[in-house]
Amino acid sequence: MRLTSILVAALGSLAAAADLGIEVTHAVECTRKTVNGDGVAMHYRGTLQSDGSEFDSSYNRKSPLTFKLGTGRVIKGWDQGLLDMCIGEKRTLTIPPEFGYGDRGVGPIPGGATLVFETELVGIDGVKDEL
Numbered sequence: 001m002r003l004t005s006i007l008v009a010a011l012g013s014l015a016a017a018a019d020l021g022i023e024v025t026h027a028v029e030c031t032r033k034t035v036n037g038d039g040v041a042m043h044y045r046g047t048l049q050s051d052g053s054e055f056d057s058s059y060n061r062k063s064p065l066t067f068k069l070g071t072g073r074v075i076k077g078w079d080q081g082l083l084d085m086c087i088g089e090k091r092t093l094t095i096p097p098e099f100g101y102g103d104r105g106v107g108p109i110p111g112g113a114t115l116v117f118e119t120e121l122v123g124i125d126g127v128k129d130e131l
Helices: 002-017 076-081
Strands: 021-026 039-048 055-056 065-068 089-097 115-124
Touching: 076 089, 076 115
Parallel strands: none
Antiparallel strands: 021 089, 039 055, 039 065, 039 115, 089 115
16 A cells, blocks of 8 residues: 555656656757756746746846756756756756746746746856867
8 A cells, every 4th residue: 555655656746747848959969967966057048938028047147057956956847957968058948837936936927837948058067068
């Protein structure tokens, strides 16, 4: 009975993860891809899927966002959607509310919003750019 509960929970997590959209828009070949725990530098542009309005952009600030990947310092959609990236790679992430800010919303992001992020990995701490 207990194993069944664990399997049901695991399958539910996999089904939810399938809702996270990851589109590689600029592929790059490399020998070292991002893993959980990496310090990364990301450029990004965030928009609301509902109307396309931009709510944030590191490009406008001319400074990438730096954080440790997979440690809960950013939304779940980023922690999962930015894994296995090469420096210079670009992805568009379509993030449903349960992998973003949920029903609460934050600042200009309304509760229940699906978010679209154009992302670009500009660096991994301790890893030399292979380009």
